[in-house]
Amino acid sequence: MAVEKTQSNTQKFTATNVIIGIILVVGAILTILRFTKGLGAVTNLDNNNPWGIWIGFDLLCGVALAAGGYVTSAACYVFGLKRYHSAVRPAILTAFLGYALVVFALHYDVGRPWRLPYPIFVSQGTSSLLFEVGLCVFLYLTVLFIEFTPAAFEWLGLKKIRQIVVKLTLVLTIFGVVLSTLHQSSLGALFMIAPSKLHPLWYSGYLPVYFFISSMFAGMSMVIFESTLAHRYLSHKMDHAHHEESHGVAFGFAKAASFIMMGYLAIKIVGLSIDNNWNYLATGWGLWFLIELVGFVAFPAILFAMGFREKNLMFVRIAAVLTVLGIVLNRLNISIIAFNYHLPSADRYFPSLMEIGTSVFIVTIGIVVYRFVATRMPVLYEHPDYKTH
C-alpha cells in the first residue's frame, strides 16, 4: 500500500514539476530584467508609491505568516506544552525558509542589494524603525538557522555538534520570541511615520501591537494550513508521533487562535474608539475595514471555536485558510490599499504582471526548498537515533 501511495505521489509531482519549472524559468527571466533594466521596467512603482507588493506581500505577509516558528517553539519549550513537539520542526523550517525568502525578495526590491548589511555594519540609522526591523530579521534568521541545524546534523550524522545545539534550545527559543515580538511589531510601526498617507481607520498608535498580536494567530493558522498540505502530499514522510499529534496540534492552535483573535478584535475596536474613527465606518473605506475585521477575523475566530468545540477538523482548516487570507488582506491594506488613499485614482498603484510573477516565483522557490528538505531531513518524523520519548 505504501508503495502505491509513493507512486501516485511521484506521478502527481511530475505534473506539478512542469508548472514549477515554467515558473522558475519565468522567474529567472524577470530576475535578469530587474537587474539589467531596473525596477522601473519590471514594476508599477513610482515616486508616489515607492512600496508595492514586494514589500506589502513578500515582506509584510512573509514575516507575519512565518510567525509559526516562534509561536510553536514557545508553546513547546517555554510554556511546556509537549504535545506540540512534533509540530516544532516543520514550523521552524517554514519560518526559516519564510525569512530567508523575505531577505531574498528584498534583494529584488532595494536599489543596491549588496548594501543590505550597511544598516548593521556600516552606518546605523538607529532612529529608524526600519533599522530595528533589519537588525531583528538578521538576528532572527540566524537564530532560526541554528534552531533548525539539529535536523540537518541528524541527517548528516553529526551527533556531538547536534548535542551542543540541542542544549541551547531554550535560550534560542526565548531569543526568538524577543526578536519576533520586536520586528513583528516594528513592521506595523513602520507606518506610524506617515499618518497623512495611511487611512485613519488603519493608522493607529496601536499599529505595532496590532501587528504583533495578529502575527500570533497568523503563525498558528499557517501551522494548521501547512500541516493540512503536508498531510496531503508528504504523508508518507511522517512518523507515527506526527500523525498522532497533528490533530491535537490543530485543535490546540484553533482554540488559542480563536481566543487571541477575539482579543485582537477587542483592541481594534478600542483603536476605533481612542481615535474617534466611528464616523469613517459609514464610508466606503469603513465597509472595507469591516469586511477585513468581520469577514476575516471575527468569522474565522468563531469558526475556529466551533471547530474546537465539536472537534471538527474541517472547520478548523477552513478557518485557518480564512485567517491567513485575512492577514494578507490586512497587510496589503496597510501597505498598499489604504496607503495613499488620498491620491486621485490615476496616481494609485496596482502591481504589474511582472511584479506578481516575481512574487509567485519567490513563493515557488519556498515550496521547492521545503519539499527538498522535508523529504530528506528528519522534519516530519523523528530520527530513530535521537528519539526523545
Add this chain to the structure above:
Amino acid sequence: MAISRRKFIGCIGAAALGNATGALGKAYGASNKHFKGYPDSFGVLHDITKCIGCRKCESACNAVNDLPEPRVPFDDLSVLDTRRRTDADVFTVVNRFQHEPYVFAKKQCNHCLEPACASACFVKAFTKTKQGAVIYDESLCVGCRYCMVACPFDVPAYEYHKALTPRVTKCTMCYPRLLEGKLPGCVEACPKNALVFGKRDELLKYAWKRIYAYPDQYTDHVYGEHEMGGTSWLYISGVSFSEVGMREDLGITSAPELTAGPLSAVPIVVGLWPVLLTGMYAISKRKDRIAQEEKAAAVAETIALSQEETQNKLDALREKMTREKTAAINFEVKKALEEAEKEAQETADQEQKPEPEAGSDSGESIEEDK
C-alpha cells in the same frame, strides 16, 4: 534650547525610568526638552501671491544641479496644464491652480526641521545641516525607499530606471552653493521676488509682518511654521493652501515624535521579555517536576504494594512447587527403582546379553531433572 551631549548622558537613567512607567512615552522620557532646530539656519520664503509661473526657477534648478535636459523646454508653459510633482531629475516644479486669476505655487523639498526622511533612513543617508539644508549621501543609500514613504510632502524621487545604482533625489537647497556663499539657484533666478532667502527666524517674522500689513492679500497662516514640526521653507498665500496642492491636514507632530513611542518600547521588550519568558518556563518546568514527583511517588507506592503481594504469591508458589517437585522426584525415583528392578530381573533372566547403558541413562536423566 540647545543641550550638550554630555548632559544627555546624565539623563539616560531618568529617561529609562520614564519609559518604564509608560511604555509608549516620549523618546526623551522624563525630560521636557524641546528642540528648536539649528539657530540661524537658513530658509526660503515663497510668496505664492507673487509667483507668475514663468518656470525660471525650474530652469535655474536644472542648470545648477547639472540635471539632464527636460523633454519640454522650460519656456514652454503648456506643462502647466497638468499637475506635476518632483521627479528623479526634476527637483522643483511650479504648478498652476484653477482660480480667478490663476495661482501658481512652487514645490520642492521643504527641508523639515525634523526631517521625516532622515528619521526614517536606516543608514543615516540624510542629514539636516546646520545651514538648514537636508542633504542626501548617495554612498550609504541602500535604496529601500522608506524615506519616500515617510515624506509627508511627497518630495523624494527615485531613479527607477537605473538597474544597479539608483539614487533618491531631491532638492538640496543648493547646499554646495550655500557653502560658497551663493543663493540657491531658484531664488537667484526668480524675477518677481516670490522667493526670499534668509534666516528662517527672520523670514518667519517677515512673513507674519506681511500678513499683518496686507490682511486682505493673505490667509492667516504661514505654511511650514509648524507643519510636521516646522520646515525651513515657508509659504504665504492668498488662497487656502489646500487650493494650491499643499496638505493642511499634516498636523504639527514631527516624524521623530511619531515614532518615538514604538522606538522606546523596544528596549523595554528586550529587558523584560526574557525575564517573563524564563519565568513562564520555570513555572511550567516546576509544574512538570511536581507532577513527575507525584507520579513517581504514586508509582513507588503501587510498586511497594504489589511487590508485597507478589512476594506472598511467590512464596506460596515456591512452596507449592517444592512440594510438587519432591512428589515428582519421589515418583521418578520410585519409577526408576521399579524399572531398575525390572531390568535387573530381565538381566538375571538373560545373563548372556547385558545392556547396562540404558539403565544408567535413565538414572542420569533423573539426576539432571533435580
Add this chain to the structure above:
Amino acid sequence: METIMYTLHDFMTHTKNITYLIMGGILIFLPLFWLFLNEREKD
C-alpha cells in the same frame, strides 16, 4: 568632546545608539545571570 544637539532627530539617533548597545548587553547578561542563579540547584 561636547557636541551640541539642536534637533530631536540627532538626540534620538544618539540615545538609540547607546540603547541598542545596552540591549545587546542585556541579552547577554540575563541568560548568564539565570545560570548563576541556578548554579547550586541540584536539578
